[in-house]
Amino acid sequence: MREYYSITELTREFDISTRTLRFYEDEGLVQPVRRGRTRLFRPTDRHLIRQILRGRRLGFSINEIREIIQMYKEPPGEVGQLKLMIKRIEEKRGELRQKRRDLEETLAELDHAEESCVERLVELGVNT
Amino acid sequence: MREYYSITELTREFDISTRTLRFYEDEGLVQPVRRGRTRLFRPTDRHLIRQILRGRRLGFSINEIREIIQMYKEPPGEVGQLKLMIKRIEEKRGELRQKRRDLEETLAELDHAEESCVERLVELGVNT
DNA sequence: ACGTGAATTGACTTTTACGTAAACGCCATG
């Protein structure tokens, strides 16, 4: 496990711009350390980026991603906070399950659409 | 099956604004008929709205949603078009499968986070 | 005929998530 990653290394690995990474830093999603003024990203930052991009692909906003990331962190020490956190996690899971239903339905419709296309090709006597 | 739905009926059903529906019309995603100036949405428009919102929840842009909707329509008559369409459908399915992986991973991490919270509660001697 | 509520159009505004450009520091290499 490497200790530090430069910003351009990560932009290449994840195919995002430096602007994007700096933006995520401004938003408090990652906290690279500094050597002088240059940013050094640690494995934990790298993993966070992975999580951010996952959230992004799922259509979550930066704020929602921030919330989700909070949930991955060390659980709080106080009972009320813990219960609240669990409730929030439940809510997010609800959203994700909704997304999963949406996804399966969309996939099913695409399957159906493809079938229609294939049938049509067969009708036209195309060798598949 | 009702023949027509008014714009406000649909805004209530789907919890979106009239502005949003008109925007979707401008974008050519739905084509309600007109009686004078007022829009009359048919069941097919209603179903399209359902599909649009599904796409939106999955983080697809309007353009991507437009593409997907094209795929649901009658398959084209020409062989080249059909093959192209099938290729596009395959691509979209790829995207959706990526989203599904993202989703499962996120759900898994949330499960893990919740477990940590519950464990912590048990440590604190809270009666769950 | 008249007021009231629902719908319409059009213009302007807002938010999000970056893009882009300018201007500069640091340093290794030819």
Next chain:
DNA sequence: CATGGCGTTTACGTAAAAGTCAATTCACGT
């Protein structure tokens, strides 16, 4: 030593997806 490459900050720009507001315009019930 200057050139390229990578890094920085600050600031302004922008596209997408609506929200908001103003000014009508119907449709109707009385």
